Amino acid sequence: MSISTVRPVLGESGRMIERHSRQLAAQRGFYTLLSVVLLLCVVSGSLWFANETNSGKFFERLPHLFDFVEDLVPRDGMEIWRALFDLPSPYDDGSFKYNYPEGRAYLGETFYIPEYFHKMVETLNIALVSTGIGLLFGFVLAFLAARNTMPNPWVRGVVRRIMEILRAFPEVVIAGFFLAILSLGPIPAVVAVSIHTVGALGKLFYEVIENADMKAEEGLRAVGANWLERIWFGIVPQVMPNFMSYFLLRLEINVRASTIIGAVGGGGIGELLRLSIGQGHEAKTLAIVLLLLLTIVAVDQFSAWLRQKLSGDQAFNAI
Amino acid sequence: MTILNTSEMEAIAARHPHLLRPSFWQRFRVPIIAVACTLYFLFAWWYFAVSKVMGEANWSIAGNYLADWVSYEIRPQIEIEADGAMRIEYPRFDPIGPNPNPEWLQTRRETVTRTIEIPAAASGNAGAAKPSSSFMAPAPQAQQAAPQSPSQETRTEKIVTEAMVAIGRSRTIEVHPDRVVLTRGSENVTLRLNRRSGEVRPDGALPSWVEQRLPGGRAVAYFGISGWAEISAERVRIRKRFLGWANFLFDTNSPFFGKPAAEIATLIVSGERIQPDRSNLSLAWNNILYNSEWQHLDVWEKLLQTVVMAFIGTLFAMLVAFPLSFIAARNIFANRPANQIAKRLFDFLRSVDMLIWALFFTRAFGPGPLAGISAIFLTDTGTLGKLYSEALENIDEKQREGVRSVGASPVAVQRYGTVPQVMPVFLSQALYFWESNTRSATIIGAVGAGGIGLKLWEAMRTNSDWENVAYMVLLILLVVFIFDGISNALRSRLIGKDRG
Numbered sequence: 001m002s003i004s005t006v007r008p009v010l011g012e013s014g015r016m017i018e019r020h021s022r023q024l025a026a027q028r029g030f031y032t033l034l035s036v037v038l039l040l041c042v043v044s045g046s047l048w049f050a051n052e053t054n055s056g057k058f059f060e061r062l063p064h065l066f067d068f069v070e071d072l073v074p075r076d077g078m079e080i081w082r083a084l085f086d087l088p089s090p091y092d093d094g095s096f097k098y099n100y101p102e103g104r105a106y107l108g109e110t111f112y113i114p115e116y117f118h119k120m121v122e123t124l125n126i127a128l129v130s131t132g133i134g135l136l137f138g139f140v141l142a143f144l145a146a147r148n149t150m151p152n153p154w155v156r157g158v159v160r161r162i163m164e165i166l167r168a169f170p171e172v173v174i175a176g177f178f179l180a181i182l183s184l185g186p187i188p189a190v191v192a193v194s195i196h197t198v199g200a201l202g203k204l205f206y207e208v209i210e211n212a213d214m215k216a217e218e219g220l221r222a223v224g225a226n227w228l229e230r231i232w233f234g235i236v237p238q239v240m241p242n243f244m245s246y247f248l249l250r251l252e253i254n255v256r257a258s259t260i261i262g263a264v265g266g267g268g269i270g271e272l273l274r275l276s277i278g279q280g281h282e283a284k285t286l287a288i289v290l291l292l293l294l295t296i297v298a299v300d301q302f303s304a305w306l307r308q309k310l311s312g313d314q315a316f317n318a319i
Numbered sequence: 320m321t322i323l324n325t326s327e328m329e330a331i332a333a334r335h336p337h338l339l340r341p342s343f344w345q346r347f348r349v350p351i352i353a354v355a356c357t358l359y360f361l362f363a364w365w366y367f368a369v370s371k372v373m374g375e376a377n378w379s380i381a382g383n384y385l386a387d388w389v390s391y392e393i394r395p396q397i398e399i400e401a402d403g404a405m406r407i408e409y410p411r412f413d414p415i416g417p418n419p420n421p422e423w424l425q426t427r428r429e430t431v432t433r434t435i436e437i438p439a440a441a442s443g444n445a446g447a448a449k450p451s452s453s454f455m456a457p458a459p460q461a462q463q464a465a466p467q468s469p470s471q472e473t474r475t476e477k478i479v480t481e482a483m484v485a486i487g488r489s490r491t492i493e494v495h496p497d498r499v500v501l502t503r504g505s506e507n508v509t510l511r512l513n514r515r516s517g518e519v520r521p522d523g524a525l526p527s528w529v530e531q532r533l534p535g536g537r538a539v540a541y542f543g544i545s546g547w548a549e550i551s552a553e554r555v556r557i558r559k560r561f562l563g564w565a566n567f568l569f570d571t572n573s574p575f576f577g578k579p580a581a582e583i584a585t586l587i588v589s590g591e592r593i594q595p596d597r598s599n600l601s602l603a604w605n606n607i608l609y610n611s612e613w614q615h616l617d618v619w620e621k622l623l624q625t626v627v628m629a630f631i632g633t634l635f636a637m638l639v640a641f642p643l644s645f646i647a648a649r650n651i652f653a654n655r656p657a658n659q660i661a662k663r664l665f666d667f668l669r670s671v672d673m674l675i676w677a678l679f680f681t682r683a684f685g686p687g688p689l690a691g692i693s694a695i696f697l698t699d700t701g702t703l704g705k706l707y708s709e710a711l712e713n714i715d716e717k718q719r720e721g722v723r724s725v726g727a728s729p730v731a732v733q734r735y736g737t738v739p740q741v742m743p744v745f746l747s748q749a750l751y752f753w754e755s756n757t758r759s760a761t762i763i764g765a766v767g768a769g770g771i772g773l774k775l776w777e778a779m780r781t782n783s784d785w786e787n788v789a790y791m792v793l794l795i796l797l798v799v800f801i802f803d804g805i806s807n808a809l810r811s812r813l814i815g816k817d818r819g
Contacts, residue, residue, distance in 0.1 A: 043634065049688075050628070050687070050688040050689055053620065053687060054684060054686075054687030054690075055684075055686050056687065058684070061683060067683070068679060125363060125366060128363075129367075132356065164803075168803075169792065170762070170772075170775065170792060170795050172764075172772055172775055173779070173792055176788075177779070179779075180384060180779065181376050182375075182376045183376075185368075187369065257762075259674055260674040263766050264776060274678060277679070289671070292675065293670050
């Protein structure tokens with residue numbers, strides 16, 4: 001079957017519309033092209049800059065990219081196991097490379113906690129404490145920052161700015177400052193991570209509060225409840241599941257953050273990892289990486305499961 | 320409408336007690352949770368030994384460090400010699416520069432004839448003997464020679480006999496050869512210096528702002544934020560604190576140092592060339608960029624590295640996660656093993672922490688932004704891939720069915736049925752990560768992965784460059800806020816105000 005296409009003759013206005021639409025299409029194409037070219041320029045410029053200011057050049061180093069993998073192969077597979085559980089190594093020559101049993105933390109006569117587990121628990125505790133502090137202060141600040149619970153725009157503005165600054169302030173600086181005062185240990189890490197968490201959770205919390213249903217609050221207002229009662233009985237029950245969900249999400253993030261802060265001197269497993277990579281202790285490095293990987297997966301899974309239970313289908317995904 | 324009377328309500332309540340009577344958990348959960356949290360915090364208090372650490376902490380240093388963020392000290396040292404002549408010295412790297420003559424330090428000079436002992440080290444030939452005396456064989460010889468050579472010389476010269484330091488408003492330190500008079504507001508303290516016994520004795524009782532640990536020992540006078548002074552029998556060390564950042568534009572070696580702004584402007588616009596081979600403008604700019612204290616160029620370069628790390632890392636992560644997420648999504652790529660492999664890959668990339676990636680790539684590429692880019696790229700490929708594949712699994716199937724029903728190829732089905740639905744979400748999540756990576760790039764920089772983190776860390780390690788830390792923090796905050804703004808604006812344009 002043949003279809004004969006009849007090309008209708010356009011009238012005056014039809015031609016105008018056609019012209020306009022072509023013009024628009026051309027304009028759009030031009031802008032798209034322009035932004036793609038601009039993006040390419042920025043990207044290539046950035047890459048050139050990154051390569052230029054790096055101490056090793058990308059193409060020079062690329063063939064050696066996996067050299068460090070070779071450095072990471074331990075003398076035998078069991079070494080990782082021994083390093084992880086602080087068992088004596090047959091290669092022990094008195095150097096730091098094989099002194100696994102020295103890190104044991106004894107509880108009683110014979111029972112000991114292997115060093116890396118001990119440090120991992122420390123890191124987890126840093127994360128948990130600082131997320132707890134963040135929850136506490138973020139909770140209070142969020143009600144002062146949300147439009148529907150704090151009618152005064154000045155208080156709201158001030159609280160929001162404070163939270164922004166807490167969020168954006170580099171954690172390294174807070175950790176470094178407290179390291180200078182308190183000497184080495186986990187407290188600088190706790191302070192640094194907590195301060196960031198207060199800002200981050202505060203922001204998420206006040207957004208939740210602003211989306212809360214105000215009918216319950218209105219009912220309480222009608223029977224003469226004061227501000228505290230209206231919030232405690234009207235809003236908190238609604239937002240609590242979401243708050244807990246964000247709390248757990250933040251906990252996941254903070255486990256990673258406290259590892260990183262640990263690496264710059266805040267104690268915990270991060271410091272050991274940095275040291276063992278820097279000194280080329282392959283079995284120790286692999287043991288720590290393995291432990292860290294397992295812990296992070298476990299924390300993620302646990303938090304995902306709990307979040308699913310708390311808020312059902314509305315569970316938030318990692319942000 | 321049904322109305323229940325009291326007996327009926329009671330009957331219902333009796334029949335379904337579990338509905339009306341809250342369970343133990345429901346009734347007491349708030350206090351239980353509160354107690355559990357308190358117990359945990361108490362445990363943490365013990366676990367981290369908080370009270371011990373806080374007790375050992377050096378809080379007085381904390382105040383000084385904080386003050387260093389926004390102020391600087393000038394540290395003149397007044398040496399009082401045996402015959403009452405004074406020498407005023409400044410440490411080598413003091414921000415006051417090479418030719419100090421500050422208004423706040425007034426001196427009275429007199430011309431006197433005095434006899435000075437010139438020690439051997441000061442005379443011409445000592446240059447060769449001095450280094451060897453430190454730890455090599457000729458040491459005893461040099462020491463024996465030393466007592467013989469001091470020669471006495473009588474000179475007539477202008478010396479400082481009195482110095483007065485205005486350390487703050489109505490806060491002064493007057494230094495005389497035999498006494499130091501400290502004034503703070505209406506209070507006056509005179510400290511007698513006894514050079515022979517090396518003692519400092521106050522006239523009368525000391526006020527609370529002057530501290531003398533041992534009777535006759537050195538005294539320390541605190542003048543609050545404006546500084547402090549340490550007085551011993553032979554010297555007075557003064558720390559005077561000034562608000563602001565010292566030598567922010569020109570360091571003490573620059574020819575523009577210490578000149579008022581108007582003079583610098585005229586020099587740049589119409590002045591004679593200071594260095595014949597370049598204009599004053601380029602000299603001034605060069606001096607600013609290579610300011611030895613503030614290192615502007617280096618700081619900006621490192622900051623740009625941080626920005627580039629976050630930008631390139633996130634962009635590449637998005638480009639790689641985009642196709643992979645289609646493979647990982649169950650409803651789009653109907654191949655179970657492939658879905659699982661892609662998802663486990665994402666989990667692996669995400670769970671190996673950014674720190675671990677950063678440390679590995681620092682070894683592979685050497686310290687610098689390439690390591691940071693790689694670390695952010697790999698971590699974010701995992702996270703974005705996970706988010707993207709979840710978004711893809713939640714899309715509306717109707718649009719894809721519609722496109723498929725008119726006979727479109729599989730690629731066209733994705734292009735016109737799927738991508739328009741998810742693209743705004745994808746971009747918005749990538750923007751969010753760009754913004755948060757600008758922050759995390761600072762941290763991984765501190766372990767050597769490039770960017771401003773390492774510079775910050777080094778500045779903090781010296782414990783004396785807190786003003787540089789403040790400068791960098793300010794720049795970081797500025798950059799983070801600008802990117803926050805850009806990313807929020809773009810996101811709200813992409814997905815509408817209410818969802819951004």
